[in-house]
Amino acid sequence: GQNIDQPTEMTATEGAIVQINCTYQTSGFNGLFWYQQHAGEAPTFLSYNVLDGLEEKGRFSSFLSRSKGYSYLLLKELQMKDSASYLCAGRSNYQLIWGAGTKLIIKP
Amino acid sequence: DVKVTQSSRYLVKRTGEKVFLECVQDMDHENMFWYRQDPGLGLRLIYFSYDVKMKEKGDIPEGYSVSREKKERFSLILESASTNQTSMYLCASSPSGAVGNQPQHFGDGTRLSIL
Secondary structure, three states: OOEEEOOOEEEEEOOOOEEEEEEEEOOOEEEEEEEEEOOOOOOEEEEEEOOOEEEEEOOEEEEEEOOOOEEEEEEOOOOHHHOEEEEEEEEEOOEEEEOOOEEEEEEO | OOOEEEOOOEEEEOOOOOEEEEEEEOOOOOEEEEEEEOOOOOOEEEEEEOOOOOOEEOOOOOOEEEEEEEOOEEEEEEOOOOHHHOEEEEEEEEOOOOOOOOOOEEOOOEEEEEO
């Protein structure tokens, strides 16, 4: 079957670094998205990885390993406003398979 | 910036009612989507549309229908609301092309309660 797994909740400290993992088992995989969703708001696009490797966008980076069925989102210099849920979604055969989201709690 | 607007943030309806959720996007996107979001589950696709009057079933279409008479507007209809349809409903749009080829832009969601 097709499946996307990510941790339910993580806690980190302001100013620190956190890595949110996402593993997938899908057939015909051809890309992985990361979205950020603040409570009560719309998910907003963060990154899209098609090829293996790390892509950096300011404080946020996303990594993909297709051979391992694994991705992570790396957040540096954490700020309180980064408290949100982070959703990963794998593209497979012209559909998106969504993970349940990781709720990230930032403590001062 | 793309703006996807959902008509209501909160809605309370009764079992058996016919419920309409409206979504409008202002960026001339061809693709539009309706999802529901429940705690502990990933977004589940109900229906999507890739053009005016065109629709495709998603993963959980039972109990729902959709209408796309104009490019900018995509409506979700609960034919006879039931309590298990209490959920957060998210509308999204994306430019033309295969689904998942480009990022989707989401509305703020409608939290629907069926009593």
